[in-house]
Amino acid sequence: VxxxxxxxxxxxxxxxxxxxxxxxxxxxxxxxxxxxxxxxxxxxxxxxxxxxxxxxxxxxxxxxxxxxxxKIDIRRTEYPREAKETVKIHKVLDQRDFQIKAKIREGRVKAHVIGVVDESWKTKHLIEEVDVVDGNVIADPSQDLALVAVIERHRATGNIGKGLLKGFGLREGAIASTIAHDSHNLIVLGMNPIDMAIAANEIVKIKGGIVAVAEREVLGKVELPIAGLISDQPIEVVSKKVRHLDEVLREMGCRLKAAFMVLSFISLSVLPELRITDKGLVDSVRFRLIDIFV
Known part of the structure; x- marks a missing residue:
């Protein structure tokens, strides 16, 4: 107001x-x-x-x-143990879990790509030519193209959906978060599989939250141990960590005004046009799962 x-x-x-x-x-x-x-x-x-x-x-x-x-006492809420044990991943993740295997060894292939829109929950369904090196699709900062993955984290099913995303602005590193509407699985966005694995494993370690990694080093994090969505720390502490994380993200190349909001909606499969869940890419206009490659 x-x-x-x-x-x-x-x-x-x-x-x-x-x-x-x-x-x-x-x-x-x-x-x-x-x-x-x-x-x-x-x-x-x-x-x-x-x-x-x-x-x-x-x-x-x-x-x-x-x-x-x-004029009143505000009692601290005590959360049950199960509310703090919600990040259940089937194993320690490594770079192989984030690699996107192509049908060719070297060259370029056409792929379905999620195009983000700043300050919006909308995405675009793009078709892009992407590079393949040693049989894996690689991220390309010159095209503003990143790898993205969603890992099921509630029942340790082992489901991992993988895809490509354009427009986030990362030049290096990775960011991971358990704020991922509406299923709130673990979403990881990055420029290389190693940093993505480090970010994801750090999320498991802190029992949920947001983590930024570059050059194999954790540069910033906000712990959200209650359901992977809520902090148990004072607002002053959380605010400071969020501001630091935002600064780190900008140093990594992201220029979006609402980066965390954009990231949190990428897996919301009821919204157009192209999304990603732990089951893979979702064409939400045609209501179907689709392969990464065209």
Whole structure:
């Protein structure tokens, strides 16, 4: 709300956008979205409307904040052991798990390639000529072409889907993450299979999160041990690690404004046009699995 007002939106309109408008959109305005008889609402009182300066907060009828100060104790959530043991990989991964074998020894072949779009969940279904060296498809920074893999991580099935991705901007190294909508398997993007394996194994070691690797060295990571999605560290610590990881990614060549968001949607197979899961490439326009090669 504060940011919207800073960008010129009328304060009342900005508040309307996040209250009654949202409730009406999801058709729950009979219960939520306004402070009125018969409705459910927590209440935020402001001392300055345009600056959205919070003075008092009521939650479930209890004053949680008064005069800008917290008035209640917030208990630390204790998560069960099984919530912290969700990265289950069938073995220690190595470079062979990320190599894409071609039908030729040397040369060029046509392949289906995922084309990313910055600040968007959309992808493009591209057909590109790619290089084959020693029987393996290789990443090519001159074409902004990277290797990508999705590893099933909930039941240790051993499923690994492999593919190619264009537009992420990496010149070196690899990045791995357990934030991969909606199945949240382990997704790895990289310029060489060795760094990809190191990044993936580091993810297993920290029980989920995001890891960046270059020249066989872990350069940055954000641990997300709760379901591979949530941190158990203070927000100040997590924020610092995320900023560092973003800086590392830029040093590795990525210029996307929303790199982590783009990466997290690459495996969401219900969205067009081309995706990748632990079963392989998915043509989500034609609703079918397809081979890497044309």
């Amino acid at each position: 504060r940011r919207a007002i800073e960008e010129g939106v009328d304060p009342v309109k900005a508040i309307q956008m996040v209250t009654i408008n949202a409730a009406e959109h999801f058709k729950v305005d009979d219960l939520f979205g306004s402070i009125s008889p018969g409705h459910i609402a927590d209440v935020v009182l402001l001392s300055d409307l345009e600056k959205v300066k919070v003075d008092t907060v009521l939650v479930d009828g209890v004053i949680a904040v008064s005069g800008g100060a917290l």
